[in-house]
Each structure stands twice: as structure tokens, then as C-alpha cells.
Amino acid sequence: MIKKIGILTSGGDSQGMNSAVSGVIKYAQAQGLETYIIKDGYLGLYNNWIEKVDSFFADGIISRGGTAAGSARFPEFQEEEIREKAIKNLKDKKIEALVVIGGDGSYKGAQRLSEMGINCIALPGTIDNDISSSEQTIGFDTALNIIVDSIDRIRDTSQSHSRCTIIEVMGRHCGDLALYGGIAGGADIVSIGGNPLSEEDIIEKVTKLKGIVRSVVVVVSEHLYDSVHELAKKVQEASGFETRASVLGHIQRGGKPTAMDRFRAFTMGIRAVELILDGKSGLALGNVGEEIVDYPILEALEIPRKSRKKLWTQFNNLNIRRIK
Template sequence: MKRIGVLTSGGDSPGMNAAIRAVVRKGIFHGVEVAGVFSGYQGLIDGRIKNMEAGDVGDIIQRGGTKLFSARCEEFRTDAGQEKAIEQLKKNGLDGLVVIGGDGSYRGAMALTKRGFPCVGVPGTIDNDIPGTDYTIGFDTALNTVIEAIDKIRDTATSHERTFIIEVMGRDAGDLALWAGLAGGAETILIPEETFDLDDMIDRLEKGRKRGKKHSIIIVAEGVMNGNELASLIEERANIETRVSVLGHIQRGGSPTARDRVLGSLFGARAVEVLLEGTGGRAIGMKNHQVVDYDMTKAFTEKHDADMSLYTLSKELSI
């Protein structure tokens, strides 16, 4: 390959810039030209493609978000949109493409691969919900953001002797809620992977009160229900006054942790190597602390599983 492209798509995540930087500089190191595709698949269709030099990715490894921007693109879901994308790729002399994003981004990359244009996927999402990899870029940073919020909310919860509900992101995966809940010492964690038992949760709250607990923290993943809905259920069933904090998009921002910077660098560099090996339709990931590449279709044909041993442990420790 003489010239490759890189784009970011879907929700942004801290560490994407580290991955972009790695793709550009790894490519240049191997004598390959690298072009940035701006604004995801929409930018690809529109031809927003620009050559990138080593200096173009200087001073971005520490920044959240994505230098290449991101956008949703309904047109790309159509055959006509994908044909337009292929035309732009050929027009700009690209031989391969690195796509950084989640499962929706992977579907787009696979669609291009099936049309004869090799793509490699790099997992960038705070949800940590991509099958085939233990960790995704951005998860660790978002996790630490949530933990910081929990710690601060616990201070005021203690002062006012109240129950607080904290709603976190994650789509249909409970990893962010599960890890944050365990690390933040939450009394209750609600995740999509486990059946929600309102009576059990209320029983745990009441037992805590009887033994002298002055406050409680409940972490609920957005894939279960929203925090205000849960608050209403608790107040109706047990007459326990609650306060709700919906952390929202603050979880996506901020300077990436060292772990996410390293993951972004490792994944981006390996993606270039895979393209140079002449392979498309592959995804990069981390398994047992080793960087791997695997069939991209696994990302949307298999199911992501949360580590339920963490869920069990959290219940044992929050008695």
C-alpha cells in the first residue's frame, strides 16, 4: 500500500487522538502516505480528505475528542452512499482505511471491505462493548471521570444523609456502571446484563439504614432505565427520598488517561501493520494483555459479556 486513510466515526472517546497520531506516524515511518478523513463517513462521501504529516498530529495525544471530528451519516447506510464513498477513496488515491469507532463504525468499514476496499477497525468507545477485545479506547478515561463524580456526590450524600442515584452511559452494556460502582463503593449497581429486582434493592437500602448507614449510592446504567424513573419507583415503593445525577456527555470528554493513550497508540500502529500485510476486514483489540487482530464481523455477530464476577463481588462488599 502506498497511501492509506484514517477516520473517526460515532461517539467520540478520549484516546482517539492517540490512535490517529499512531496511524499517521506509523504510516510515515513505513514510507506510506496518510490522509485524514474529516467528519466520519459523511466527510468521506463529501470528499473532506486531507494529507497529514507528522507535525499535523503533534500535541494531540493529550487531548480528548477527535482531531478529525465525527458525524452521523444516514446516507452512508445506503448502497448509493457507499458507492460515493468508494469513488472518493479512489479519487484520492487511497489503498486502505483505518476506521476508529464502535460497532456502527465497524459495520461501515465492513461494508467498504465487501465492496473491495480494505478497512481495519480500531475500537474507540467509552462503552467498552466491542466483542473480541477486553478494552476499548476511552473506557478507562470515562471510568475515572465517573469515579471522580461518585466521590464528590458521596460527600454531599453523607452531609445530607440521602440516597443518590447516579446514571451513567454505556448503551446496552454495563461495564462502565459495573466498574465504576465497584471502584466507587456503590451500595447498588444496576446493569443490563442482570435482571433488575426492585424489592431486593429496597431491602438492601433498608438493611443499611438499620445498621446506621447515613447515605447510599446507586449506580444505574442507561441501558436499564433512566435515573429519574428509578427514583420514582423507589419513592413510590419505599418512601425513600432520593436525588438523581445524570452524568451525561461529561463522561466522553477530558484528557485521556495514560492507559487510553497507550491503547490508542498500540491499536493505531497495529492497524497500519495489518493494512500493510494486505488484509482488510480485520479489527484490532486487546486480549489477555496482548494486541490482537481478528475478523471484524465478530464485533457485530457475537455478544459482549460483562465480567459478572465483578457484579457478584460488588454485592458481597456492599452489605
């Protein structure tokens, strides 16, 4: 019978990670288990930064953004001897199971630990929404709301000064934040990973809108262009629209999680403990609607992302008709 559970957050922080940690702690404590957080993810696991926590700790973090447990990049965890030392640290404290909250890199670490005898359950903590085994990852909803709020604010000043503004959002090669945020925020042009517009396409579309609308909002995923500030200069020169670039950056990671991120994360935390008590390991949790589902970690990582091309094309066609 497992008596102690460890919890770590790894990779980029996302709103709702604390809610997931809280769910694990409160349910595990209700089952009579001891709970421990590992500070700074896999780095802390290697360095034995392990701290016992209780329900009072869980109560204090459920509504906070970021991760109270801390996070750090630690690529050295791929090395077997590094993992062996980390496992020794767990065994010295008689911690037999681990809940890992993070993105795909964190999942791979959890899989390796499972293969080495530590019961691991992984939860999808990333604002990018790029873990396809879950319809919405922990943090996505909060980051999306921040983006929409930012678009609304930027449009106000763009409209006041008759400007075009290019807004770069996070998401790496997954364009969900840009696409969902662009649509919800009423953007005029959206360019996403998987369906990027060329610089020439953006310049052409903005140029056609000049004289038809007072302001233009362009939303793009990060890493699509060498520099959105340079792109803004090119757009202004070609279109005649005064153009600015705004990189939202890490503001998208901060702030209190939304109610849905808290709810989803907390209930996933409870489910993780249930699976551990059932003797399960090497599983990744996700959601399909309100249902919490689980997959073997390797299977979860191999599920292809659903194409957003149809939705992106429909949105793009609305604005094509507008500027014909």
C-alpha cells in the same frame, strides 16, 4: 505498494481516538506514506471532506479528548450507491487503505468497504466496552475513571446531607461502566444491563439501609429505567431517605485520555498500518492484556460478551450480608 492511507473516526466519540489517529499518522509517515483524515466519519467520506495531515498534526492531538477528525451519525452509508460515491472520492485521491476507529456500526461500514475493494482495518473506539474482541476498548479506561471520580464527589455531598443518590452512567446494554465504576467507587447498589434490578428491588435495598448507613450510592446503567429522577422520587417516598438522581451524561466522553488509553490506542494505530502494509484487510484489532490481536471484522462482531453475572452477584452479596 500502498502510498496513501486515510483515517476516520465514526460513531460516538471516545477519549483516545486522537491517540489512535496519531499512532497511524506517525508510523505511516515513518514508512514514507501520505496520511489523510476524513472529517466527520462516513459522512465526510461521502462528501469528500478529506484533508492531508502530517506528523505535526499528530503531535498536536495525541493528548486531546474527543476526536479532532470529527464524527457524525450517517445511517445512509448502508446504501450501496452512497458507498460507491465514497469509494470514488478515495480513488480520486489515490487513497487505497482506510483505518476506521469506532464502535460496532463503524465496524459494519468498514466491512462493507472491504468487500468493495478498500483495504480497511478497524479499531475499537467506544467508551462502552461493548466490542467483545477487545478486553478494553479505546476510551473505556478514561470514562471509567471519570465515573469513579464523580461517584467520589457525589458521595461527599450525599454523606454531608444524609442522602441517597442514584447515579446513571453510560454503557447502553453493556453494563461494564456501571459495574466496574460502582465497585471501584464503593457504591452500595449496582444495576446493570444484563442483570438489572427492578425498581422494587432498589427500593427494598435502600429501605433496608436506612438507619444503618448515613448515605447510599446507587449506580445504574442508562436505559434501564424510564427516568432515574422518577425512580429517585419513588425511593424517597418508600424509604424515607432524601433521594436525588444524577445523570452523568456526556461528561463521561470528555477530557484528556488516561495514559493507558493513549498507549493502547497509539500502539493499535501502529499495528493497523503494519497490517495494511502487509496487504491485510477486513480485520478488527483488539487487546488481550498487553497483546494486540486481530480478527476478521464479522468474526469480531459475533464474539459473545463475557458474562459479568458472577462478579455482579459477588458484589451484590456483599451488601446483602451488610443489611441482613
